[in-house]
Amino acid sequence: MILSSLILLPFLGGVAALLAGHLGPNLDRLLSILFMALALCALIFLVATGDDGRWLATYRQDWAPGLGVQLIFAMDGLSAALLAVSLLLGIISVLVSWNITDKSPLLNAALCWTVATSNGVFLSFDLLVFSFFWELMLVPSFLLISIWGHGDREAAAIKFLIFNAVAGLALLAAVFYLGSTGDPVTFDAFTLAERRLPHDVQVWLLIGLSLAFLVKLPVPPLHAWLPDAHTQAPTAGSILLAGLLLKTGAYGLFRFPWMLFPDAMLTLAPYGLTLGAFGTLYGALLACGQTDAKRLVAYTSIAHMSIVLMGICGGVHFALMGAGSIMVAHAFSASALFLLIGAIYDRVHTRDLRDLGGLQQSAPKFAAAFALFFSATLAMPGTANFLGEALVITGMFQVGWVWASITLIALVISVVYATRLFKRIVFGTSPRVEVKQDLTLRELFPVILLATGTILFGLLPQLLIIPLGPAVDAALAPLAAAGRP
C-alpha cells in the first residue's frame, strides 16, 4: 500500500496545487513540494524496511479480473534509485520554476503529474497498467512544453507528442497481443515471462515493445523530437525530460526485453549494439557543432543514452550494471546542466554560445558549478558518470573489442564538446551580455544536491552497485535459460 503512495502522493500533490493554488501566495508550490517530500519519505521508509531478497517491496491487487488486469507494483534497487531521482528532480523542478507566475497552479500540477506518472512506469509490472502510465506521462510534459516553453513551443510539443504517441501505440499493440493470446488472459509480466513464445513471435513483439523505449531513450534515428523539446521546454521541463522521461525509456529497455523475450533479445542484441554505437558517435558529433547551449546538452544526452542502450544490449553483468549507473548519473549531471543554462537564460535571455562568456569573472559560484558538471559530462573519474561509463566499457570489452573502442572514442569526443561548452560559457569575455548575478540560494540548493549525488556515487560506487545488483542479476537470469553461447 505504501508502494502505491509513491504514485498517489505526487498525483494528489498536483491536484492540491491546482485546486488550492490560488488561495495563497506560493501555496501551490509549497503543496507540490510537500507532497513530493512525503513521497520521498515513504520511499526512504520502504528502502529502510525493505526485504533483503529480490524485491524491496511488492503490492498486488486485482483491478479488472475479467480482463486479467491487476495492479502489480514491485520495487527493487533499480526502481528505488530511479524513484529517488524522480522525486528529487520533481522537487528541484518546482524550485527552479519558482518565478514563473503564469498559470502557476497548473504548472506545478503538471510537474507533480509528470513525477507521478513516471513513478507509475518505474513501479508497474502489469503491462497494461505500465502502458497506461507510459501514455499518461506524455500529457503533463506536453502541457509543460506547449504552455511554458520558449520560441516555437507548439511545434516542439506536437513533435514530441507525435513521436512518442505513435511509438507508444506500438508498445500497446505488443502488450495487447502478448496478454490476450495466452490462456488465461493476463498482463502480469512475471507470468508472461514464463510463457515461452515461438522465436519469430518474440522478435516481432520485441520490436514493437522496444520501439517505444528507443524513441523515449532516444537513440538516433528516432531522436528528432528531443533537441526541439529540450530547447523549447522551460527549465523545469528540460530537467524532467532529461532526468525522468529519458530514464523511463532506459528503464523499460533494462527491465522488459531480457525478461520477456530473451531468445529474441539474443538475436537482436547486435543490432541494438550497432544502433547504440552509431547513436553515441552521432550524438557526440552533433553536440560538437551546436550553438544553442541547451541543444548541445540535448545531443550529449543522446550520446550518453545510446551508451546505456549499448550497455543493456551487451547482456553481460558489467555492461548492465554500467547502464544502470549511467541512468542515475546522467539524471544528475544533465539536469544540473539544464538548470545552470536555464539560470543563465533567466538572467541574460540568450542561450547562444556565441553571445555568452566570462561567467568565471562575473559569477564564480556559477562557474564552479559549471566546472563540476562539465567534468561529469566528460566522465571524469570521481563522478558517477565515470563509474557508469567505465563499467559499460568493461562490459563491452567482454562483448567485443569493436564496441569497446567505439565507447572509448565517444569518451574522447566528449572532451571536445564539453570543453567547447565550457570555454564558451565560463571562459573569455562576453562581447554582448554579462551575467551579473551569481547563483541565488534557491538555485544553489538544487545544484548542491545534484553535485552531492554526482560525487557521492562517484567516490562510493558501492552505494549504487549493491542496490542495482539484484536487478542486473534478474535481467540476466533468463539468458542462462535461453542457452546463451
Added chain:
Amino acid sequence: MVLAGDSIVFFLGWEMMGLCSFFLIAYNTTSSQSIAAGRKAFIMTRFADAFLLAALLLLFIEARSVRLETLIPAGLNLDETRRTIIALLIFGGALGKSAQVPFHTWLPSAMAGPTPVSALLHSATMVAAGAFLMVRFYPLIAASPGVPEAAASFGVFTAIFGSLAALFQQDIKRLLAYSSISQIGLMMLSIGVGAPAVAIAHFVVHAIFKSLLFLSAGEITHGAPQGTALASMRGAYYRSPVAFFTFAAGAGSLAALPVVTAGWWSKEAVLAAVHDAGALGVILSIVGLASAVLTAAYALRPVILGLEEDDAGRHHAHSASAERMSRRFITVPLVLLACGSIVGGILVDPIIGFLGAEAPHVALPGLALGILAPLVGAGIAIFPNVFVSQLTRALDRGSWLNGRAPADARAKRQRENALRRFAYWLSQGAQVDRFYRLIFVLPFSRLVRWLNGYRTGVADPVGNWPVLASLRAYDAVVDSLAHDVFDRLWMLFAGRMVMLWDFARRLQTGRVRDYGFAMATGVAALLLIAWRTA
C-alpha cells in the same frame, strides 16, 4: 596517483591531472590562444588516456579486482598476445601524458599557460607521470615481448628529436618544453633497457632542475617587452643576477656538467644502464650521448645570452624595481632548487638503491658525457655564428642569405635553404600539428559542420530526414485522398439522382391536357390489365 594502490584511484589521479592542466593552461581565460592550448592538451592527453583506461579495464576483467598487487600478476598470467596488447595500451597512455613523439605537440602549446604552472605540471608532475606509469607497471612491460624495445626506441628517438627541436626554439619556455620532452625520452629509454630505478632517479633530478629552470626563466622574463621570447634572456646577468645564477645552475645540471651537478649523476646512470644493455645498448647509448651533447648546447645558449650586455635590458630593470618586494619571495625557492640541482647528485644512488636496484656505473659513458657534453655543447652554444645563431637569426629575419650570400654561390644557397627549412621544421615539432590538423581536426570539423547542415541546409540529417520524408509522405497521401474515393462515389450517386430529378421534373408540365392524357392512358392500361386477368 603516486600513492594509489588500485587502478581506479590511479586513473582518478591520472585524469584529474589532465583536468587541472586544462584549467591551468587556460588560466588566462581572455586569451583565445591559451584556451585553445588548454583544449588541445586536454583532448590529446584524453586520447592517450583512453588507451590506458582500456588497459586498466582489460586487466580488471582478468583479475576481477582493482588492486594493483593482484592486477599486475593477473596480467602476467595472460597469454602472450593479450599481455602484449595490454602493455602496448599502457605504453600508449604513457606516450600521451608524457608528450612523447607522436603526442609531443601539446606540451609546447601548453606553454601559453602561466610559468608557475609550467614549472609544476609540465616539468615535474604531469608530464613525468607517463614515466611513473611505465615504472609502476614495469613487470608487465618487461614481460611483453617487443614493448621494452618499443619504449627504448621511442624514448631515444624522442630524446634526440626533443633536443634538436629545443636547439631551434625562439622562446625560452618552448625551449624548456622540448627539453622536458627530450629528458622524459631518456627516462623511457632507461625503462626500455630494463632500468626503471634509474629512470626514477633521473625523474627526481629532472624535476628539481627543470622546475628551477622554469621558475627562474619566468622570473627573468617577467614583464620583459618581448615576453618569454629567448631575446628576453639577453642581459639577464645584469638585470636579475640571482635569478640568472640559479638559472645557470639549472642549465648546468641540464647540460650535465661533470661531478658538480646533479644532472650529470643521473644522466650518467641512465647512459651507463643503457650501455650495459648488450650490443644494441651501446648504439643506443651513443645516440643518447649525442642527445646529451645537444642538450648541453641548448641549455647553455640562454646562459651565454644572459651574459651579453644589453642596454635596453638595464633600462628595463629600472622600471621593474617596484616589483622587487614580490621578487624576494621568489628567490627563496629559486635558491633552494638551485642547491638541489647542484648537490642533488648524492640522491641518485640512494634512490636507485631504495628501489631495489644496483646503480650501474660504467666509466666510459659517464666520462664521455662529462667531457663531450659540456665541451661540444658549450662550443655550439658559445660559437653560435657557426651553429645555431646563424640558423636561428635566419629564421628570425630571413634576410641573412639575401644580404650576404654571393650571387654565384647558388648551390650553397640552396643547401643552406634546405638546412634552414629543416631547422624550422624541427623547431615546429616536425610539423606534426599540421599533419594532425589534416588527418583529424579538419575531417572532424568538416563532419561536424556537415552534420549541422552548413552545406546541405538540413541539420541533424539522421534525425530530420526521416521526419521530412514522413512529412512529405503524409502530404502525398493527404493530397491523393483529398479527392476522396468514397466521397466521389457518393457524389456520383448524387449526380445520378440529379439527372433522375431533372428527368422527372420535365413530366410536371402544368398543362391540363398532358395530365388528362396521362390519366386516360393510365385508366385504359388498368382496364386492359383487369380485363386480361379476369
